[in-house]
Amino acid sequence: MSLSPYGLLDLPWWGCVLVTFATIQTMFLGVTLYLHRDQSHGGLILHPALRHMFRFWLWFSSGAVTREWVAVHRKHHACADREGDPHSPVVFGLRRVLFEGFELYRAAGSDPDTLRNYGRGTPDDWLERHVYARHTYLGIVLFVLAHLALFGVAGIIMIAVHLAAQPFFAGGVINGLGHAVGYRSFEMPSTATNLVPWALLLGGEELHNNHHAFPRSARFAVQRWEVDIGWLWIRLFGAFGLARVRWVAPRPHLERRGRELDADTVRALFTNRLHVLRDYARRVVLPVCRELRRHEPQGSLPAGASQLLIRHPALLAEEARRRLRELLERYEVLRRVVEYREALQQLWENAATSHAPAQLREWCRGAEDSGIGALREFARGLAAYAPSRA
DSSP, rough: SOOOTSSSSSOOOOOHHHHHHHHHHHHHHHHIIIIIIIIOOOOOEHHHHHHHEEEEHHHHHHOOOHHHHHHHHHHHHHHSSSSSSSTTTTHHHHHHHHHHHHHHHHHHHHHHHHHHHHHSSSSOHHHHEEEEEOOOOHHHHHHHHHHHHHHHHHHHHHHHHHEEEEEEEEEEETTGEEEEEEOOSSOOOOOEOOOOOSEEESTTTTBBBHHHHHHSSSSOOSTOOEEHHHHHHHHHHTTTEEEEEEOOOOEEEEEEEEEOHHHHHHHHHTTTHHHHHHHHIIIIIHHHHHHHHHSOOOOOSSHHHHHHHHHHHHHHOOOEEEEEEEHHHOHHHHHHHHHHHHHHHHHHHHHTTTTTTHHHHHHHHHTTTTSHHHHHHHHGGGGGEEEOOO
């Protein structure tokens, strides 16, 4: 059954669905590969032909202007979840970001200061100045006319679905839900979350927590069980010489045999510091809290205590800070767990100094003698970290 009797292409309903899916996915691919990984952060270098193909398609199918998108996104990272963030649910509320994300984006993209401070290095050729940036809505007009000519009446529905996709999914879901629900592999001052571990529908952008942890990484999947569809496209384009990866997030290289705690160990720990903190939460904080619950009277350790200890301090509200202080005052073992974590982070700040290996050995000796079993086992495992072979 045809849904487009007056168009040049007489497609069945499923053909219209496939075409719409393809146009939306190409748009998302342009956003994640060109605007995000290439232009905003530089972890990926696309071939000039591929860059311009995406630049044209984004203007044609969504009215996106490279400099505006890049400037707004860079400002989002610079002010993540603080005053000045263009579209944080912490600042504006989740409901507003979900349903008015496009308006927030447009407001930030039209601010001259934002463009001047965060939009540097984006295309500034004749086409950008005289066509793409000057006539932002001309592309959408041409897109609409092309759909009506090719698909007739069915094109109206196809246009509506396509034009709603980017504001809702990219603007609302990623910028909204991607800072509210999901799982967090890495703790940092941003509330960013990974929506799903298999990021297949939005170009890989669903792995938002990983991206905030390693903004320059051309690969958003960090854990070995995560899938970033954008990375698969990068590998495909790279095979044809159309893409070059400049940097990817590190993955720890662990050696089974015991190693001396030396400068290489310190460098490996510093490089993988977010992974180490993640392991500290899983292998020290959580086991210590479970042990306390087994030995303390029922209900004496408040629900959510482990999350208070794991959560980045910058994200704790005043009430949460007060409850954390009470926990640390009441339980010496929790206070020591936090102190050792802070001391480890302080060691990373001195990673480039010559006395860092001695400080690491001293930290490990203290952990061994702490009487905290989980902390002792964690300290013994640090010697396995080694510089990557790549």
